[in-house]
Amino acid sequence: MRRRTDMLLAALLGVGVLSAAGCDEDMLNPMAARQPRVQNYGESDFYSDGLSMREPPAGSVPRERLVMNPGLTTGKVAGPTGDIYLTSIPVKVDRPLLELGQKRFSITCATCHGPVGDGDSIVGSQMSLRPPPSLHKYSQREPGYIFEVVTNGFGMMASYAAELPVRDRWAVVAYVRALQLSQASTLDKAPPEERARLEKEKVGP
Ligand code: HEC
Structure with a gap:
């Protein structure tokens, strides 16, 4: 009723109705607020069991279910404690794995971690x-831990599971390991031909 009065008023005044309409409604998606719907755990007179929440069809497999090799997909395995x-x-x-890791790290992680x-x-x-x-x-830290941080995120850092299969x-984890080794290494540990090249370029500690 209020809206109709608003509209009439707006039409009379010759101004847009937008400014007055729907302050008490969901401004972002008014359709969602207005359409018929059920609330979680609410009653339903539509389904014969009276419940609004439905069971998944028999045999449904949750996308999150871990099959076969949890270590591979979570970075950790069940231990005694x-x-x-x-x-x-x-x-x-x-x-090839390290090259993949370098590419993915440069795109996904280097923006923040350098x-x-x-x-x-x-x-x-x-x-x-x-x-x-x-x-x-x-x-x-264990490679499995770094994998978990990338998979689930950590504190302020988001998960990168959607970007990285x-x-x-694991390729990123391997490349992080390679970076850790390379940045903490000394020139005499490099193979002779690499050493010559690095000395020429004056790269390294
Ligand atoms: C948008 C910026 C951003 C990107 C991109 C990002 N990180 Fe992070 N990362 C952070 C921040 C911020 C923290 C610290 C979070 C905190 O302590 O709350 C962090 C923390 C970490 C940690 C430490 C966790 C701990 O135990 O303290 C690791 C390991 C890590 N990131 C790895 C990665 C890897 C690998 C990638 C790429 C797949 C990546 N991050 C991408 C911002 C980022």
Whole structure:
């Protein structure tokens, strides 16, 4: 009734009705507020059992159900007193995997954690609440833990499971390990031909 009066008034005054309409309704999606619907756990006179919430059809498989290899998909396995993080990467670590990891890390993580993972990034320098840490601080953490952080997020950091399928996530973990090793290494540990190249470029500690 109020709306009709508003509209009449607006028409009479010759101004838009928008400013007056619907302050007591869902402004973002008025259709959602107005359409017939049931509330969670509410009663229903439509279904014969009187419940508004329905059981999934028999045989439905939840998308989150873990099958076959939880270590691979969560980074941890059940131990005697709780979950244990994998201490090694459960896929074959070879050059293609590291190259995939480098690519994914550069696209997904370097924006915040920096190209070499030391937390030095333009985005990071603008984050005042809790800036992205250097990933070199986590060189003693299990690969399974890093995998879990990428999968579920951590504190202020979002999950990257949607961007990175399981294999890509392990590839990122392997590349983070490679960064940790490379940034904490000394020149004499490099193979002779690499050493010569690095010395020429004056890269490294
Ligand atoms: C949008 C910025 C952003 C991106 C992108 C990002 N992170 Fe983070 N990351 C953060 C912030 C901020 C924290 C600290 C969160 C906190 O302590 O609440 C963090 C924390 C971490 C930690 C430490 C967790 C701990 O135990 O303290 C790890 C490991 C990590 N990130 C890895 C990654 C990896 C790998 C990627 C890429 C897949 C990534 N992050 C992408 C912002 C980001």
